Structure formats: C-alpha cells, structure tokens
Amino acid sequence: MKSSSGGNAVKLFCVRNAVPIVFLLVSAVGIYYSQFTAEYLIQEMLTRLARNSFLVLSLLIPIMAGMGLNFGMVLGAMAGQIGLIFISDWNISGLYGMTLAALIATPLAILFGWMCGVVLNKARGREMVTSYILGFFMNGVYQLVVLYGFGSLVPILNPELVLSRGYGIRNVTNLDNIRGTLDNAIPLDIMGIHIPLATFLLIGVFCLFIIWFRRTKLGQDMRATGQDLSVAHSAGIPVMRTRIISIVISTVLAAYGQIIFLQNVGTLNTYNSHEQAGVFAIASLLVGGATVARASILNVFTGVLLFHLMFVVSPMAGKYLVGDAQIGEYFRVFVCYAIISLALVLHAWRRHADRERARAALRGNAGGAA
Amino acid sequence: MKQLPSRRQVILKHILVNCVIIVLLIGLGVWCYDQGKTYKVILGNYAFTGQDGTEYPALEAAEVFIDGNDPVFLLEDDSGTGDATGRRHTMVIALLDENDKPMETRSVQFSIAELGEKLELNVAEYWLKAKK
Numbered sequence: 001m002k003s004s005s006g007g008n009a010v011k012l013f014c015v016r017n018a019v020p021i022v023f024l025l026v027s028a029v030g031i032y033y034s035q036f037t038a039e040y041l042i043q044e045m046l047t048r049l050a051r052n053s054f055l056v057l058s059l060l061i062p063i064m065a066g067m068g069l070n071f072g073m074v075l076g077a078m079a080g081q082i083g084l085i086f087i088s089d090w091n092i093s094g095l096y097g098m099t100l101a102a103l104i105a106t107p108l109a110i111l112f113g114w115m116c117g118v119v120l121n122k123a124r125g126r127e128m129v130t131s132y133i134l135g136f137f138m139n140g141v142y143q144l145v146v147l148y149g150f151g152s153l154v155p156i157l158n159p160e161l162v163l164s165r166g167y168g169i170r171n172v173t174n175l176d177n178i179r180g181t182l183d184n185a186i187p188l189d190i191m192g193i194h195i196p197l198a199t200f201l202l203i204g205v206f207c208l209f210i211i212w213f214r215r216t217k218l219g220q221d222m223r224a225t226g227q228d229l230s231v232a233h234s235a236g237i238p239v240m241r242t243r244i245i246s247i248v249i250s251t252v253l254a255a256y257g258q259i260i261f262l263q264n265v266g267t268l269n270t271y272n273s274h275e276q277a278g279v280f281a282i283a284s285l286l287v288g289g290a291t292v293a294r295a296s297i298l299n300v301f302t303g304v305l306l307f308h309l310m311f312v313v314s315p316m317a318g319k320y321l322v323g324d325a326q327i328g329e330y331f332r333v334f335v336c337y338a339i340i341s342l343a344l345v346l347h348a349w350r351r352h353a354d355r356e357r358a359r360a361a362l363r364g365n366a367g368g369a370a
Numbered sequence: 371m372k373q374l375p376s377r378r379q380v381i382l383k384h385i386l387v388n389c390v391i392i393v394l395l396i397g398l399g400v401w402c403y404d405q406g407k408t409y410k411v412i413l414g415n416y417a418f419t420g421q422d423g424t425e426y427p428a429l430e431a432a433e434v435f436i437d438g439n440d441p442v443f444l445l446e447d448d449s450g451t452g453d454a455t456g457r458r459h460t461m462v463i464a465l466l467d468e469n470d471k472p473m474e475t476r477s478v479q480f481s482i483a484e485l486g487e488k489l490e491l492n493v494a495e496y497w498l499k500a501k502k
Binding site: 087090091092093094095096097099100103104106177 | 395398399402403405406407408409453455
C-alpha cells in the first residue's frame with residue numbers, strides 16, 4: 001500500500017515537473033557532447049543567471065493576479081531602453097547612469113503599464129494574446145518615436161547616437177559607460193570564476209520583495225483576484241484596479257530588468273533588444289516548471305538555469321554530433337517556442353477540464369465528467 | 371476620544387506624500403546626473419609662463435591617470451583626451467624616463483568648473499601645482 005502511494009507520488013512529481021525534467025535530460029546529453037569544461041559552464045550560468053533573473057522575476061506578479069504570462073513586459077523593456085538612450089546621450093557613467101536610466105524609465109513604464117492594464121481589463125480571459133499583440137503595437141510606436149522623434153522633437157546632442165540624416169537613433173547604441181557596472185560593483189572571484197555579487201544581491205532583494213509583497217493587503221487581493229475574479233469582486237476587492245496595479249508593477253520591474261540585462265551585454269540593439277525580452281523570459285519561466293496560473297521564485301531560477309544551459313551547450317553539441325553548430329541552434333529555438341506552445345495548450349486543456357468538472361459537479365455527477 | 375481623519379484629509383495626505391516622493395526622485399535624478407556626468411578633458415603638455423613671469427618647459431614624457439582610469443601618454447607639446455566622471459577629480463601624473471619607466475609621480479586635484487568651457491588643462495602646469 002505504502003509503496004503504491006510512494007509510486008503515485010513519484011509519478012505525480014514527474015508529471016508536474018515533466019518540462020524541467022526533460023530539459024535537464026536533454027541538457028545533460030548536450031553537456032556531454034559539447035565538451036565544455038565545468039569552469040566555463042559555471043561562469044556562463046552565473047553570468048546568464050545575473051543577466052536574466054530580474055526580467056523573469058518581473059513576470060511573477062501578473063501570474064499571481066491571474067493575468068497569465070505578461071507578454072506586455074516588452075513595454076517595460078522599451079521604457080528601460082529609452083532611459084538608456086538618454087544616459088548615453090548625456091554621457092552619464094557607472095551606477096549613477098544606471099540609476100538615472102531607471103529613474104527616467106519609471107514614469108514611462110508606469111504609463112505603459114497602466115495603458116496595458118486598462119486594455120487587458122477590457123479583454124478579460126484573453127490577457128496573454130492581447131498583451132502579445134499590444135507589444136507589437138507598442139513596438140511600432142517605439143520605432144516611430146525613436147526613429148523620427150529622437151533628434152528632431154526630442155533633442156539628442158551626441159552625434160555618435162544620431163543617424164547621419166540628423167534625426168533618429170542608430171541601430172546600435174554603445175553602452176560602454178555602464179557596461180558591467182553593476183556586475184563588477186562588488187568584485188568577487190572564486191577559483192577564477194567571476195561572480196556578479198552586486199547583481200545577485202539586487203536579485204535577492206527583489207525576491208524578498210516578492211515574498212513580502214505576497215503577504216501585504218495588495219498581494220492578498222491579487223491572489224484572491226487570481227483565484228476567482230467574481231468571488232474577489234463580491235468580497236469587495238477592487239479587482240480591475242488590482243489587475244492594473246499588477247501589470248504596472250510588472251512593467252516597471254521589466255524596465256529595471258532590461259537595464260540590468262543591457263548593462264551586462266554592453267550594447268543596445270535599439271530596435272530589436274526588447275523584442276525577444278518577453279519571449280525568452282516567458283520561455284525560461286515555463287522551462288522552470290511554472291504554468292500560466294502558477295509560478296514561484298524557484299521556477300524562475302530553475303528555468304533560467306536550464307534554459308540558458310540549453311542556449312550554451314546546444315550549438316556546440318550540434319557541431320560535435322552532426323558537424324554543424326546551426327543544427328543545435330535550430331533545436332534550441334524549436335524547443336523554446338515548443339515549450340511556450342505546450343504550456344499554453346496544457347493551460348487551455350486544464351481550464352476546459354476544470355470547467356467540465358465544475359459543470360458535472362453542478363449536475364451532481366462529478367465522477368462521470370472528469 | 372480622537373476623531374478619525376476626514377476623507378478630504380486622507381486625500382490631501384496622499385497627494386502630499388506623492389509630491390514628496392516625486393520631488394525626492396527628481397532630486398535623486400539630478401544628483402545622479404551631476405555625479406555621473408562624464409566629461410572629455412583635453413590634456414595638453416605645453417610650455418607655459420607662470421604668474422611670476424618665469425617660463426616653464428613642457429614635461430618630456432608623462433603618463434596621466436584621471437581618477438584611476440586608463441593612462442594617457444603624452445610627449446612634449448603633445449595632447450590627448452581623458453574621461454573625468456563627476457565634478458571633482460584626482461589626477462596622477464607620472465614623469466617618465468628614457469625607457470618610459472616612471473621616475474616621479476605627483477597627484478593633484480582639480481574640478482571641472484576650473485577648466486573653463488573647452489575643458490582643457492595643461493599637464494605641465496598641473497605638475498608644478500601637484501604634491502609629490
């Protein structure tokens with residue numbers, strides 16, 4: 001009897017964590033074939049963990065509020081990039097530059113987040129696809145502003161930033177003035193491996209913020225709203241306002257996340273950097289075992305580690321296995337989008353099954369429908 | 371018994387708190403701008419006439435470090451640019467021998483305000499001002 005229940009528990013664990021387990025197995029095979037040294041992999045993972053965790057963590061709050069995966073986080077990323085363009089123009093360096101970029105990005109991200117939240121409230125039940133398309137729409141607005149507004153309506157004084165025609169920002173903006181600023185703020189090397197301690201401390205503070213936030217009145221309201229909108233509304237929670245706040249917080253944090261990401265990379269791809277921010281962050285979270293309706297801090301770190309392990313090892317594994325690194329790269333891209341699709345399909349299937357079960361329970365025939 | 375604050379008082383308090391937060395954030399932004407602004411300083415190494423009328427020669431060869439940044443190598447009558455972040459800076463000037471090894475090092479403090487609009491400074495002049 002006991003062994004049977006133990007077997008069931010293992011089965012349940014495997015079913016619930018199927019995605020991370022599959023990723024772990026594939027990555028293990030990839031590590032073997034890629035022939036990378038342990039030091040190299042540890043260094044890469046630490047760098048990528050520091051670079052991406054903040055962006056992925058920014059997705060947790062909308063999930064808590066039942067708004068699913070916030071594809072609209074690219075709006076926050078755009079706000080962060082506008083802040084970075086300004087500090088590059090004014091030539092502000094170091095942590096001061098990063099702080100100033102964050103301060104410039106904050107009101108923009110609040111505005112974008114509020115707009116996104118209002119639209120998503122109008123499209124209840126279809127938040128993810130709406131936020132995804134909203135990201136495309138705002139991408140167009142961003143390109144219009146940066147390509148035509150900057151240098152003409154918005155004064156840009158640094159000629160290195162502006163296109164030769166006199167207005168519009170160049171495709172690539174050099175972020176030498178803040179490159180690695182946060183990562184190297186507290187220098188720490190252990191056995192030749194550089195650890196971006198300051199970035200990890202900041203991420204740690206953010207994790208503590210999320211834990212604290214869940215226990216606040218607003219956090220409890222968000223959880224109630226996420227569980228059942230109508231019940232939360234009946235309990236007197238301002239559900240629409242709560243949902244907007246969750247998106248605003250997520251967008252602002254995504255702006256900070258993008259600034260941290262780009263200070264690590266050191267180059268801003270003015271018209272493309274933000275485009276992949278949402279998809280990669282969401283894929284990381286899903287790889288970590290999160291679902292559209294449930295995500296934890298552990299899912300974030302597991303996901304970033306596994307997803308980026310795949311990023312690092314798959315091209316080399318592909319090269320050694322089939323003689324072409326591009327095959328590994330195709331595999332990685334295929335897996336990234338397949339994971340997102342699978343998570344969305346599973347979510348839709350579970351919602352449908354839950355509805356069927358609820359309907360059957362209403363008829364007094366709960367067993368039959370499941 | 372103490373009365374609860376009215377709705378009007380609560381709203382006014384919220385507005386006041388929000389205004390204070392905004393002012394503090396703007397203040398932080400201005401401070402970051404001031405402290406983080408990086409200036410391109412033009413470093414020259416020229417002969418000059420002192421206030422006492424004496425002619426002082428340029429340094430034969432020198433390496434100039436501004437705030438510990440990468441050094442700028444200057445020969446006689448040479449010029450280069452260095453980055454200086456913030457308002458006040460420490461410049462370390464190393465006088466080099468024939469083999470480009472430092473013979474003597476001096477450090478001097480300067481502010482962006484004292485450099486004028488062109489942000490130019492004469493290393494030979496600051497070498498004299500500097501402490502050993």
